Amino acid sequence: MRGTLYGIGVGPGDPELLTVKAVNILQRVPWIAAPQAAATGSGLALSIVRPYLAADRRILELPLPMTADPVRLAASWQHAAGLIMDHLARGEDVALITLGDPTLYSTYLYLHQFIAQQGYAAQIIPGVPAMCAVAARTGVGLAVNQETLAVVPATGILASQLAAILEWADNVVLLKPSMANLGAIEQLLMERNLVRRTVMVNRCGQPEERIHQGFDSKILAGWDYFTTILIKNSGGTP
């Protein structure tokens, strides 16, 4: 009898935002797999689930290089998949933890599809996405009624692309801001009178959480990867 892989979304940071299903699986499986990559917050994911783990729970650390090179990435994910499949083949279940929800901007998806293709049972356990926690924390609706919502990774997005999205989307969630285009995005939001209809949150639900009403590229420059920006393009202010 082969083991099952569970890809578990652990939510954005508050351990209480794990689902009951996630907790039940984490307390049942012999192996917890955690990708080791600074930018994707493996240490953070482990700290979120720690309150629920027995002291003797075994952690399977999956080394992943910090690289955008698709060939090296694919090789490292296949290596990680091999480590997981070693346990599955012995009949041991493995729960891989991933921040937020596994189907929204998680590299777990690649691992999931690769291992499923090898014939192993693999299940995704959905989690609370960061954007929902940010909206809840700030009392802002992501979308109501007939409103549309655009979710946009801000790394590398051009202000012209964002302008095109604002032609169409009632609400915009910008994820993972990088430095290069912050100034142009700020300029665009000023031109559209959207600065005051924006709220930015860093590390929502974590002890070091920071919230800023408005868009401010200087403040953003000091915030890390775990940042979500909500823009109310039509309707209410955040």
Place this chain on the structure above:
Amino acid sequence: MRGTLYGIGVGPGDPELLTVKAVNILQRVPWIAAPQAAATGSGLALSIVRPYLAADRRILELPLPMTADPVRLAASWQHAAGLIMDHLARGEDVALITLGDPTLYSTYLYLHQFIAQQGYAAQIIPGVPAMCAVAARTGVGLAVNQETLAVVPATGILASQLAAILEWADNVVLLKPSMANLGAIEQLLMERNLVRRTVMVNRCGQPEERIHQGFDSKILAGWDYFTTILIKNSGGTP
């Protein structure tokens, strides 16, 4: 000491997808408020939380008319807010349950903002959105890497509007399909060769769950409100 209003997202249907925080609050507060409106699934929300409620938990039913008339809707929400504030004023906490996540297409937001404006403490507890559960169930990524995601209420959307969104969005989630435009949407997806890159799920995680690979307006016509459609406009197939 006044009570606090909690707006709790109970997830899409599986009681195990409640968060630990939601369960803790539901087991602690004296009053569970449930909007009574067939289309928004009050009976469903109550059935999801039922396993966690003590037998003597008091249910506050909030009557809401089935109407799109904004004046009547506003009046009914203000009446419901009054019922809730009666308890808050007596120092009793109230937990209002809402399907999925409270910040995504929930009318709770209006109630939340109204009651907060009256000076009461109100907290939103985020939940797992239906779209994340649907993506998890079908093994599909909502968005990976630099992909964008558009979330679009399908009620009343025109095929021309969807065509404009497909010019831009890598992934599209269509919610709440209504009958009027299904044929035109199907025609559009056929023209774009997107029918086979679509998956539709009804009542995800509930006993009567149904999944269909592809877009099929005839099947959709027989499915109710609790339907989510994922379209992979670029990248992998669902």
